[in-house]
Amino acid sequence: MDPSTEQVPRPRVTARLRALRFDAGSLALNLVASLGRRGSTPIERIGTLDRLREWCDGVGLRLHDEAVTDELLTELRTLREAAYDAVAAVVHGRAPAAASVALLNDRAGPAPPQPLLMATGTGVEVGGADRPLSGWELQSAVVRDLIAVLGDPERREALRACDSTLCTMIYLDPTPGRRRRWCSMRLCGNSAKAAKHRQRQASAAPAGS
Template sequence: MTAQLRALRFDTGSLALNLVATLGRRGSVPIERLGTLDRLREWCGGVGLHLHDRDVTDEFLTELRTLREAAYDVAAAVVLARPPSADSVALLNDRARPDPPRPLLTVTDTGVGVEGAGGPLSGRQLQSAVVRDLIALIGDPQRRGALRICDSSLCTMLYLDHTPGRRRRWCSMRLCGNSAKAAKHRERRAAAAPAGS
């Protein structure tokens, strides 16, 4: 397995979809990209969230993976025009309840500052931020209409397509797009080769 396949993905266009992308290759043999506490810290840094140290635990990692699968179920249901699992919806609604910290304006000696922004989040606050992002995505007709599943049968990653005409077929041209084009090229060469060569 290459480092490229194990690499965390931050190119989906959404916080919630970036969490969903921590399980790669859903269409074949899944690749867990969020397998350790170090990877959890790396993912948090990649999405610009800071998790409180006391919540960087194996228990929280398990909760986050459960949330990830519920988010995948609901987002894929939108793309595939099918109902999601009632358990997924219930879990996401439960995890959306805690309020994330609210930034407040403060008066400083030099003018105005912001307090409470960028501080560490509890595990529940982080989950709430992820679910609220998914709810905002699904609730916005433009973003919802841009939700796609990668055409690669191995990948099936969810992403937002903001290209003109929304004709993007792969999560990444560099990754799945190039693989698909190379496979098609090999098929054409094999079909054109003389029999027995």
């Protein structure tokens, strides 16, 4: 068979690869991470409304029941790609698409819930910020978080892309010296170590074995 026409098998999509990621370092980056393996065959991690609810639970936000729609899911995916374009531009030293910046600025508009003081019989309490969100408020919260990350020189400098060419997940590196290479040592880091081990074993094997 001609090697140029030989089909490369698709990677097996395991439950671990489909798992939602909440370790990217910010709300917006956790949304960006809801599309896995951007460096190869992308893996959609919020493909259903149930998964959207699970993602919201994981980032500590609540949606109005009527806000959980396929339309919102589509809008979030569009927002996710604009956010990815913006942070990838910072990581790789390029300009983001003008359309991405315009979309992000547009969806930052609706004000997210603000904490309010409420009088009680014994003084005051703080409330109001934990009420369920509309779809637009959720998107605004994501974009405002992204703006906070990009507007903070220290956090902006901490943006990294995973060294795995399959993964390329973007995350905030809080370690001293910013020398973390992987989105997760448990995931991509261990996979890289295992691959190097296999390479060493193959190189050490006798010829023809």
